Amino acid sequence: MDGLKGYGAAHNSGTLGRMLRVLTLDTVSAQALARFPAGHYRVGAAIDTPDAILLQAATLDPGNSPASLKVVGRIGTGAGQVDVDALSARGIPLLHAPSANANAVKELVLAGMLMAARHLPEALAHVAAEAAEPGFQQRLLAQPLRFQGSELAGRTLGVVGLGVVGVQVANTARLLGMRVLGLDPFVTVEGAWQLSAEVMRTGSINELYAGSDFVSFHVPLNDATRDLFNAASLAHVRNGVVLVNFARAGVVSSAAVREGLADGRIGRYVTDFPEPGLTSLDGVVTLPHLGAATREAAAHSAAMVIDQTRDYLENGNLVNAVNFPGLRMPREGRARLCVANRNQPNILGHLTQVLGSAGVNITQMRNASLGAMAYTLIDVDDDVPPALPSAMAAIDGVLSIRVI
Ligand SMILES: NC(=O)c1ccc[n+]([C@@H]2O[C@H](COP(=O)([O-])OP(=O)(O)OC[C@H]3O[C@@H](n4cnc5c(N)ncnc54)[C@H](O)[C@@H]3O)[C@@H](O)[C@H]2O)c1
Numbered sequence: 499m500d501g502l503k504g505y506g507a508a509h510n511s512g513t514l515g516r517m518l519r520v521l522t523l524d525t526v527s528a529q530a531l532a533r534f535p536a537g538h539y540r541v542g543a544a545i546d547t548p549d550a551i552l553l554q555a556a557t558l559d560p561g562n563s564p565a566s567l568k569v570v571g572r573i574g575t576g577a578g579q580v581d582v583d584a585l586s587a588r589g590i591p592l593l594h595a596p597s598a599n600a601n602a603v604k605e606l607v608l609a610g611m612l613m614a615a616r617h618l619p620e621a622l623a624h625v626a627a628e629a630a631e632p633g634f635q636q637r638l639l640a641q642p643l644r645f646q647g648s649e650l651a652g653r654t655l656g657v658v659g660l661g662v663v664g665v666q667v668a669n670t671a672r673l674l675g676m677r678v679l680g681l682d683p684f685v686t687v688e689g690a691w692q693l694s695a696e697v698m699r700t701g702s703i704n705e706l707y708a709g710s711d712f713v714s715f716h717v718p719l720n721d722a723t724r725d726l727f728n729a730a731s732l733a734h735v736r737n738g739v740v741l742v743n744f745a746r747a748g749v750v751s752s753a754a755v756r757e758g759l760a761d762g763r764i765g766r767y768v769t770d771f772p773e774p775g776l777t778s779l780d781g782v783v784t785l786p787h788l789g790a791a792t793r794e795a796a797a798h799s800a801a802m803v804i805d806q807t808r809d810y811l812e813n814g815n816l817v818n819a820v821n822f823p824g825l826r827m828p829r830e831g832r833a834r835l836c837v838a839n840r841n842q843p844n845i846l847g848h849l850t851q852v853l854g855s856a857g858v859n860i861t862q863m864r865n866a867s868l869g870a871m872a873y874t875l876i877d878v879d880d881d882v883p884p885a886l887p888s889a890m891a892a893i894d895g896v897l898s899i900r901v902i
């Protein structure tokens with residue numbers, strides 16, 4: 499049976515009139531879970547027929563998940579181990595917390611720059627090696643300039659990608675007295691508003707390389723950004739540049755890093771992603787993907803995802819979905835219809851026709867699309883007749899429908 503489009507499955511009449519059920523597949527802090535009001539939600543690791551699933555690293559096979567499921571919240575950034583296409587096909591949004599870890603990443607990027615500028619990995623290794631032998635204090639203190647480094651203030655940082663992390667890195671580097679060059683051909687209005695006016699825009703990535711002592715990458719990995727830094731980039735960098743990569747391993751070509759380190763055009767490569775053939779090289783500082791690994795990022799992320807999950811279940815509002823557009827509408831009227839559908843012609847026409855035929859008057863309506871997916875909120879003045887949701891669910895392209 500296609501329980502997903504049927505009235506009794508994807509349609510959830512009277513969401514607020516009954517206890518909502520949230521299954522947690524990973525540990526979520528009790529403090530964050532307290533954001534679900536106890537009188538209205540049952541939350542736990544052994545909840546059957548859940549309305550929502552919360553997870554962080556757990557794998558979710560949407561094909562095997564319950565018909566009652568209406569939304570999945572991922573405590574983190576991006577889809578993690580979730581099959582997004584399979585969720586989309588069921589009209590189920592996957593919510594995440596894209597900005598919750600930005601401060602954590604920014605702080606570690608700065609730590610990475612300081613590690614490189616002050617030769618901290620070598621200094622720490624030296625202390626550890628010396629400490630095994632007697633008299634180490636005198637020997638260590640007798641060589642104050644052995645690890646002489648340079649300060650960040652006065653140096654130039656190039657930031658590639660001015661999204662939530664890149665903007666924070668750029669702004670904080672300015673506060674530390676660095677000159678900052680930025681590049682992002684697709685910067686959002688929000689990103690531009692957040693960015694310090696003292697960050698200088700560059701016209702091309704090679705111009706950014708040519709002017710920077712440090713280059714930090716903050717772009718997503720996709721076909722356009724794979725090997726964004728490559729062998730040809732080496733011709734443009736300042737001699738001894740420090741490359742910082744907390745984005746994804748594939749954004750910086752490991753072959754180009756090896757070549758640049760060998761002839762000194764790259765002074766250091768600081769990365770959050772261990773890679774065979776790179777991690778053991780002199781000049782490479784590798785962290786084990788620690789960028790977002792703070793208690794604060796986990797707490798912000800859980801709080802954001804829980805609030806968004808509640809807003810979706812209680813009001814149908816969609817905020818930070820990986821697979822559906824954002825859409826919010828203040829509540830009006832007696833009931834709200836929430837329709838997830840494919841982005842194809844005339845679905846709205848069919849929906850309004852079904853409503854009109856049932857004599858139900860629309861108070862207000864909003865629709866938005868993202869790629870192949872669309873989402874529609876319809877507030878109505880009248881009670882929704884019991885047969886109406888199944889009539890809507892039968893429209894070609896409608897993936898799920900709820901009445902709340
Ligand atoms: N190390 C970690 O733990 C960690 C944590 C969070 C994010 N990340 C990585 O960092 C990346 C950036 O994170 P974010 O939250 O700032 O993402 P974001 O989506 O807010 O920002 C990415 C920015 O890159 C820009 N961009 C895309 N293609 C570009 C190109 N070719 N040149 C220049 N700019 C380009 C986009 O316009 C956007 O502004 C993520 O995609 C992820 O891969 C890593």
Ligand SMILES: O=C(O)CC[C@@H](O)C(=O)O
Nearest residue numbers: 573574575576578789790
């Ligand atoms: O949320 C996550 O799983 C990690 C997010 C972050 O570390 C990333 O690398 O994008």
